[in-house]
Amino acid sequence: MPTLRLHYYALLREQAGRSSESVDTTAATPAELYTELAARHGFRLPASQLKVAVNAAFSDWDRTLADGDEVVFIPPVAGG
Amino acid sequence: MSDFEFTQAPIEAAALALPLARDAAGGFTSFEGRVRNHHDGRPVTGLEYEAFEALGIAEGERIVAEALRRHGALAGRCVHRLGRLGIGEIAVWIGVAAPHRAEAFAACREIIDEVKHRVPIWKKEHYAQGASGWVNCEHPGPALSAPSFDYSRQRALPEVGAEGQVRLGSARVLVVGAGGLGCAVLTSLAGAGVGEITIVDHDTVQPSNLHRQPLYTASDAGRPKAEAAAARLLDYNPTLSIRAITERLEERNATALLAEADVVVDCTDNFASKFLVNDAAVRAGVPAVLASVYQYEGQLQVVRPERGGSCLRCQWPEATRDGLVGNCEQAGVLGPVPAILGQLQAMEVLKIILGLPGQLQDELLLVDLLACGQRRLAAPRNPGCRDGCVRIESAAVQFAPDDLDVELPLTAAAAAGYRVVDIREPMECRLEPLPLSGQQSLPLARLLEGGLRVEPGRRYLLVCAHGVRSRAAAEFLRARGHANVWSLRGGLAAQDG
Secondary structure, three states: OOEEEEEEOHHHHHHHOOOEEEEEOOOOOHHHHHHHHHHHHOOOOOHHHOEEEEOOEEOOOOOOOOOOOEEEEEOOOOEO | OOOEEEEOOOOOHHHHHHHHOOOOOOEEEEEEEEOOOEEOOEEEEEEEEEEOHHHHHHHHHHHHHHHHHHHOOOEEEEEEEOEEEEOOOEEEEEEEEEOOHHHHHHHHHHHHHHHHHHOOEEEEEEEOOOOEEEEOOOOOOHHHOOOOOOOHHHHOOOOOHHHHHHHHHOOEEEEEOOOHHHHHHHHHHHHHOOOEEEEEOOOEOOHHHHHHOOOOOHHHOOOEHHHHHHHHHHHHOOOOEEEEEOOOOOHHHHHHHHHOOOEEEEOOOOHHHHHHHHHHHHHHOOOEEEEEEEEOEEEEEEEOHHHOOOOHHHHOOOOOOOOOOOOHHHHOEOOHHHHHHHHHHHHHHHHHHHOOOOOOOOEEEEEEOOOOEEEEEEOOOOOOOOHHHHHHHHHHHHHOOOOOEEOOOHHHHHHOOOEEEEOOOHHHHHHOOOOOOOOEEOOHHHHHOOOOOOOOOOOEEEEOOOOOHHHHHHHHHHHOOOOOEEEEOOOHHHOOO
16 A cells, blocks of 8 residues: 655644654545545545645545655635 | 925915825825924024025935935925024925825835935024034934945845845745734845835734734734734835735736746735735736645745746645635644744745755645644646646636525524524634524534535525625535525624624
8 A cells, every 4th residue: 555645744744643643545636635634533524625645746636646755735815 | 396495485385285195096195304403402493404405306306306206106295495504493394105104104214314314404503692603514323324234244244245135135025914924034034135025915903913023013903914013014125116016916916016026935824815926916916925724834835937846736636625624723823833934935935036945845744833833735726727737727716606695684684584504613602693593503614514414495694704605605605505504794893793
């Protein structure tokens, strides 16, 4: 099973209770991965409100994930 | 009427002030310099003034014009008395009308200081002992000397130098939002000597702002932020031109403000404003430095439309709605977070003005101050964005369902058959209960999960503290096909009593 390194920001970090973690997953795409994580951590923001970056570049939600990928979920923030 | 005159006749202050009335002037201030009865410990019975009139008038007019322009005042006038004056008579009178009092006070102060310093006037004092003597016109003491600010420590940088300092002095920067980010940005830009700074903020200082907004003091509470910030920054660096605009940045004023800016800095705290700044910057081809903070984190993005760079909408094509994720008020924030992000913004602005290497472009910088980490993500231009989505999406932001808000007392809403849903957090509900009974309580997060069972034929009114979250929630439900959902405009805060 591929192992991914995950990083969370803002609301997601709060809801996950951590800023990063490693997971073993069968999720093939960021979209599947987010659905899996939303169930585990109780993420409430719909994926349409988020951005995902894979290996330090913004990515589509349906790209294929590979072992060792670093995945970052970024909610928009507006505080000032 | 000249803006600077000499007169032999006694000065009538009220008559001089009349022609300075302006409809746009919210502030008028005047200064009267009077003959006092002592000088250097010697009793004085009267004074006599002489001037080199032709030169004095030309120089005086220049002083008034400079001060009005520097501080954004609307009208000003200075009249100096000549001849013999008794104790208590007005020797010099200055009046300034400006949009707000900060500009009026600053311009008035500058005119009197400069007149004393630069206009050739001599004064003969008549002492009680019968003697008299010409004294040096006015001694420009340390407090009255021309304002100076020493940039030598930054000029010493090889990349800055004298040329860089001139660039900074002629740069025009528009700062939108004078909150936590804005305070940091403004302080650093004023310190660096950015010649023209315009501050746009419609808000007033609240005690809850002070922990992260050190341009304000506790006694500024209730004062317009743009005005208080401008006054504080002019004290800090009086050589600059600082303009305060106590209005919200909107479609109608954005174009004009951007046209006068070399760089715009977004320090706002809501998505609608951020997209507005982004879109206006893209249209005007002006670089925009955007930042946002959340609790212990921040995001920084520099939009370079003049270089064909990516913009906020390239990453967030669907304009994000305010209310879906927390702001500083709802989620909390630690003071150094906006301060650090604001300083990063100031750094990017200085890099752009000075042409320094390492300018951010097509990247999103994520800063996590708990983990002491930062991450640079490539954020390239989205080919589908720009002329297409900027125009369409900004229209969507402006004109999104206009029947979403209703404005009426909650009790009247309940009586009219609305089902009232309080979407605030449980703690907020306990602290300030709704002024009615029978409402449903459903925190926003649960509503977004689908927790509201919408009965057909029934009308729903969503309520929160200020009407921002409820509007987002109503829009969310409308988008899911529930037409009978509205948001209480202004939230609980807008209800009387």
